[in-house]
Amino acid sequence: MTTLKSEVNRKRKLCLNYLTEKTFNSLKKHKVQRNRVKKTRTFPKLFYNYMRQRTRNNDPIPLLKTDDVVELCKENGKATHPSHFFQPFFTLEATLTADNYSVHAAPTIDSMVITEVIVLQELLKLKEIKSPGPDVIPANLLNKLAVKLVENLCLLLGTSLAAGRLLPDWKTV
Numbered sequence: 001m002t003t004l005k006s007e008v009n010r011k012r013k014l015c016l017n018y019l020t021e022k023t024f025n026s027l028k029k030h031k032v033q034r035n036r037v038k039k040t041r042t043f044p045k046l047f048y049n050y051m052r053q054r055t056r057n058n059d060p061i062p063l064l065k066t067d068d069v070v071e072l073c074k075e076n077g078k079a080t081h082p083s084h085f086f087q088p089f090f091t092l093e094a095t096l097t098a099d100n101y102s103v104h105a106a107p108t109i110d111s112m113v114i115t116e117v118i119v120l121q122e123l124l125k126l127k128e129i130k131s132p133g134p135d136v137i138p139a140n141l142l143n144k145l146a147v148k149l150v151e152n153l154c155l156l157l158g159t160s161l162a163a164g165r166l167l168p169d170w171k172t173v
Contacts, residue, residue: 126139
C-alpha cells in the first residue's frame with residue numbers, strides 16, 4: 001500500500017494534468033485518485049502511516065539558540081531559556097516607600113453588617129437550574145429551607161466576618 005503523501009502528490013499532478021489537457025481521460029484519472037485520497041477518512045490507517053512518517057525524527061521542541069549562539073538540545077535547557085528572556089518584563093516591581101503608602105487608606109470591612117434580611121434575599125435569589133456549588137447542596141433545597149437556615153447562616157457569617165476567617169468549628173455554630 002502506498003503512503004498518503006505519494007497519493008496526495010499523485011492527485012495534485014493529475015489535477016494539473018487535467019487543467020492543462022482538459023481531456024476526459026485526465027479527468028477520470030484525477031477523480032479516481034481524488035476518491036482514493038478521500039478514503040483516508042474511512043481508512044485511518046493511511047492517515048496514521050503518513051503522520052508517523054512525517055513526525056518520526058522530529059523533536060516536539062525545536063532547537064533553541066542562546067545569545068552566545070549555543071544550541072540547547074536538552075529538555076531542561078529548552079524549558080528554562082524562555083524564562084531568562086522574559087524575566088525583565090515580568091519581574092520589574094515598583095518601589096514602594098512609606099511616603100506613597102498609607103495603612104489607614106486601605107478599605108476596611110468593619111462597617112459591613114450582615115442581617116437576616118440580606119441573607120434571606122440572597123438565598124431566595126439562587127437559581128434552581130444552576131449547578132450546585134462545592135458543597136453540592138442543590139439550590140432548590142436551599143430555597144425551600146431558606147427561612148429555617150437564615151438565622152444560623154447569619155450567625156455563621158457574622159462571626160466569620162468578625163474573626164476575619166471561617167471558624168474551624170463552623171458546623172457546630
